Amino acid sequence: MKRTVLILYFLSYYKVTICLRVVGVTVPALKQRGEAATLGCDFDLEGGKLYSVKWYRDNEEFYRFMPRLRPPQHAHKVDGIKVDMDKSSARRVHLKELSLKSRGLYRCEVSKEAPSFHSAQAEAFMEVNYFPRESPRVSGHERPYSPGEPLDVNCSARSFPPAELQWHIDGQKVSERSWLIPYGTQPAASQGLMVSTLGLRAPAHPLMQLSCIALMGTLRRERTVIVEINSSSTKKAFGLTVLTLLGVNIRFYDKIL
Numbered sequence: 001m002k003r004t005v006l007i008l009y010f011l012s013y014y015k016v017t018i019c020l021r022v023v024g025v026t027v028p029a030l031k032q033r034g035e036a037a038t039l040g041c042d043f044d045l046e047g048g049k050l051y052s053v054k055w056y057r058d059n060e061e062f063y064r065f066m067p068r069l070r071p072p073q074h075a076h077k078v079d080g081i082k083v084d085m086d087k088s089s090a091r092r093v094h095l096k097e098l099s100l101k102s103r104g105l106y107r108c109e110v111s112k113e114a115p116s117f118h119s120a121q122a123e124a125f126m127e128v129n130y131f132p133r134e135s136p137r138v139s140g141h142e143r144p145y146s147p148g149e150p151l152d153v154n155c156s157a158r159s160f161p162p163a164e165l166q167w168h169i170d171g172q173k174v175s176e177r178s179w180l181i182p183y184g185t186q187p188a189a190s191q192g193l194m195v196s197t198l199g200l201r202a203p204a205h206p207l208m209q210l211s212c213i214a215l216m217g218t219l220r221r222e223r224t225v226i227v228e229i230n231s232s233s234t235k236k237a238f239g240l241t242v243l244t245l246l247g248v249n250i251r252f253y254d255k256i257l
C-alpha cells in the first residue's frame with residue numbers, strides 16, 4: 001500500500017517536471033492588407049529547457065526559434081509571409097506587410113529539450129481584409145435617356161471580403177427593392193479581390209444626384225454622379241438615328257443604280 005502511494009506520488013511528480021504548456025497564442029483576429037502583425041506564443045516550460053518554437057500557417061512552417069543554433073532564428077519562404085527577424089524572438093514573431101495571402105490558421109508549437117522532447121501547441125485564425133481606396137465605379141449614367149425611360153445604372157466595388165453596396169438618390173437611400181438588382185459578386189482580375197455589383201432601375205427625373213456607397217465594416221467608399229435628362233439630349237440622339245437611316249438608304253440606292 002505504502003509503495004503504491006509512493007509510486008503514484010513519484011509519477012505525478014515526474015509528470016509535472018516533464019510537462020509543458022502553451023498558455024496561449026495571441027493572433028490578431030482581423031487585420032487590413034499592408035499592416036503588420038505581432039503573433040505571440042506564451043509557454044511555460046515548467047523547469048525544462050526550450051528546444052524549439054515553430055510557427056505554422058495552415059500547416060506550413062514559416063518560422064522557427066532554436067536556442068542551441070547560431071543564429072537561433074530561421075524563416076522559411078511561405079507565400080504571403082514576411083517575417084521581421086529583428087522584432088521576432090522565442091515568444092513572438094513579427095509579420096510585415098500583410099497581404100490577402102497572409103490570412104489563415106496560425107499555430108505555435110513548442111518543444112522541450114531531451115530527454116522528454118515533450119511538445120505542446122496552440123492555434124488561432126487571422127483574417128486579412130482589403131478595401132482599396134478607390135471609389136466604386138458607376139456605369140450606365142452617361143448615355144442619353146429619353147423622357148419616361150427608367151434609369152438603368154450599375155455600381156461595382158472591389159474588396160475582400162465583398163463590400164455591401166447601397167444606392168442613394170438625391171441623398172435618400174433607395175429601399176424600394178424592386179428598383180435594386182443584386183448582381184452578386186465575382187472574383188476580380190487581380191489581387192484576390194471580389195467585385196460586388198448592384199444595379200439600379202428606377203424612374204428618372206430631369207436632374208438626379210446618384211450616389212453609390214460601398215461599406216465594409218467601419219470603412220466606406222462613395223461615388224456621386226449627376227444625371228441630367230432633358231429634351232435637348234433626346235433630340236440629339238433622335239437626329240443621329242435619322243442620319244444613320246438616311247445613310248443606309250443612300251447606299252442601297254447606289255447599288256440599284
Ligand SMILES: *[C@@H]1O[C@H](CO)[C@@H](O)[C@H](O)[C@H]1NC(C)=O
Nearest residue numbers: 139140152153154183197199
Ligand atoms: C450591369 O451589370 C450587369 C452584370 O454585369 C450587366 O449584365 C448589365 O448590362 C449592366 N448594366 C449596365 C447599365 O451597365
Ligand SMILES: *[C@@H]1O[C@H](CO)[C@@H](O)[C@H](O)[C@H]1NC(C)=O
Nearest residue numbers: 144228229230231232233234
Ligand atoms: C441639358 O440642358 C442644358 C441646358 O438647359 C444643357 O446645358 C445640357 O448640355 C443638356 N444636357 C444634355 C445631356 O444634353
